[in-house]
Amino acid sequence: MKKLFASVIVLMLAGGSASAQDDPVKSRQALMDAAAGAAGIAIPMLRGEMEYHPAVAKAAIATFYGVSRSAHVFFPEGSAGETKAAPRIWEDPEGFQAAFAKFEETATAAFEAAGEDGPPDLKAFQQAVAPVLDNCGTCHENYRLE
Amino acid sequence: MRRIVYLAAGVVVIGGVAAWFMASAQPLESSALNGLEPGDAARGEQVFWAGGCVSCHSRTNAQGDEQLELAGGLAIKSDFGTFVAPNISPHPEDGIGSWSDMDFANAMLRGVSPEGRHYYPAFPYTSYARMSEQDVVDLFAFMKTLPPVEGDAGEHDLPFPFSVRAGVGLWKMLYFSDNPVVALGDDVDPAIARGQYLVEGPGHCGECHSPRGFGGGTDTSRWLAGGPAMAGDGRVPNITPSSDGIGSWSADDIAYYLESGFTPDFDSAGGEMAKVVRNMAKLPAEDRDAIAAYLKAIPPHP
Numbered sequence: 538m539k540k541l542f543a544s545v546i547v548l549m550l551a552g553g554s555a556s557a558q559d560d561p562v563k564s565r566q567a568l569m570d571a572a573a574g575a576a577g578i579a580i581p582m583l584r585g586e587m588e589y590h591p592a593v594a595k596a597a598i599a600t601f602y603g604v605s606r607s608a609h610v611f612f613p614e615g616s617a618g619e620t621k622a623a624p625r626i627w628e629d630p631e632g633f634q635a636a637f638a639k640f641e642e643t644a645t646a647a648f649e650a651a652g653e654d655g656p657p658d659l660k661a662f663q664q665a666v667a668p669v670l671d672n673c674g675t676c677h678e679n680y681r682l683e
Numbered sequence: 684m685r686r687i688v689y690l691a692a693g694v695v696v697i698g699g700v701a702a703w704f705m706a707s708a709q710p711l712e713s714s715a716l717n718g719l720e721p722g723d724a725a726r727g728e729q730v731f732w733a734g735g736c737v738s739c740h741s742r743t744n745a746q747g748d749e750q751l752e753l754a755g756g757l758a759i760k761s762d763f764g765t766f767v768a769p770n771i772s773p774h775p776e777d778g779i780g781s782w783s784d785m786d787f788a789n790a791m792l793r794g795v796s797p798e799g800r801h802y803y804p805a806f807p808y809t810s811y812a813r814m815s816e817q818d819v820v821d822l823f824a825f826m827k828t829l830p831p832v833e834g835d836a837g838e839h840d841l842p843f844p845f846s847v848r849a850g851v852g853l854w855k856m857l858y859f860s861d862n863p864v865v866a867l868g869d870d871v872d873p874a875i876a877r878g879q880y881l882v883e884g885p886g887h888c889g890e891c892h893s894p895r896g897f898g899g900g901t902d903t904s905r906w907l908a909g910g911p912a913m914a915g916d917g918r919v920p921n922i923t924p925s926s927d928g929i930g931s932w933s934a935d936d937i938a939y940y941l942e943s944g945f946t947p948d949f950d951s952a953g954g955e956m957a958k959v960v961r962n963m964a965k966l967p968a969e970d971r972d973a974i975a976a977y978l979k980a981i982p983p984h985p
Contacts, residue, residue: 573949573950576949577949580945584939621953623953623954670943673951674943674953674957674960674961675957677951677954678952678953678961679744682953683953683954
């Protein structure tokens with residue numbers, strides 16, 4: 538189980554390929570989908586709709602961690618196109634990078650807190666992951682259109 | 684001949700008086716606030732978040748307590764020109780600190796300024812008109828506890844004919860109503876009724892989520908069915924319980940979205956709606972549940 542999650546994450550985050558750089562929109566969307574997927578296991582556990590499991594929690598945190606360290610490079614100037622990326626990403630690049638820095642900082646802290654086996658219980662997971670999840674709304678408020 | 688001239692002159696005068704009357708501001712009856720309890724700031728704070736005041740009236744990007752400085756300044760670009768949200772902090776000169784309860788109630792419930800002028804409906808009194816007088820007075824009591832902020836936010840930038848405020852009087856004749864939008868019947872569940880009040884009144888959800896017809900009035904026949912965004916490109920989503928709307932969302936999904944911004948697919952709200960979620964997150968859970976119950980109960984539209 539643990540190995541499966543680990544390999545899924547490795548596959549998701551195996552960046553740096555030529556196609557990733559040729560199509561930054563697709564790459565950043567794939568990374569945001571990965572973050573949404575992680576939220577999709579984190580939130581049901583937090584809400585008691587899914588049984589808590591430390592390894593699953595770790596998979597979610599590790600995904601956020603990886604996305605937080607990589608997605609920001611896939612927003613080159615002129616890549617807004619027809620996407621929901623807000624023009625402000627390029628009008629206010631410092632603010633955008635600061636928002637990502639916050640994401641990375643909280644995700645790094647969560648990743649470190651998770652340790653080798655994941656947060657031992659739901660409360661520990663909650664403490665680690667809640668500050669990470671806060672970034673979704675605050676960043677989208679300013680840097681995504683809807 | 685002379686008689687015809689008199690007659691024509693009479694018609695012009697009567698027509699002019701009628702037009703002037705229609706275009707003139709219609710404030711509340713002077714007794715409208717009689718019998719209310721004194722404004723309660725604690726209750727008013729709930730109304731404040733339900734009303735989403737900070738989304739337009741606090742400075743761009745204000746976080747935390749900075750949101751409570753209602754300096755105004757947000758420019759709302761529309762088909763009619765650019766509207767600038769005013770300073771509504773309790774500053775006596777630059778804000779609304781010298782207003783009476785009645786002045787505030789006339790602004791919220793009738794769209795009329797203390798000087799008896801019309802406000803443009805960029806200020807969503809078209810929804811706030813459905814609020815209770817008590818909520819309005821409580822809200823004002825809360826707003827008076829906020830920090831006064833110096834400085835005028837600036838003037839609207841509107842081309843002719845929209846620069847003529849009297850035109851707003853005619854617009855109100857056509858589109859302004861304080862009646863409920865959706866007929867839910869007398870024996871409606873109290874939670875749904877509360878949701879209706881919040882959505883159609885203070886929450887002013889229909890201002891963005893309903894399409895507008897010719898002249899900019901809300902098309903209530905397609906209530907909450909979404910449409911082109913007023914400002915900028917893009918579309919505002921349909922939030923009726925249809926397959927094009929949010930029919931697949933459970934009431935719990937809607938309530939959780941309003942609390943957290945996460946959709947059932949674990950996407951996270953952005954843009955204007957992220958601001959709305961920040962406000963909605965401050966309401967009691969029962970109010971978010973009530974909004975969800977109402978949104979499940981209204982007519983579905985494609």
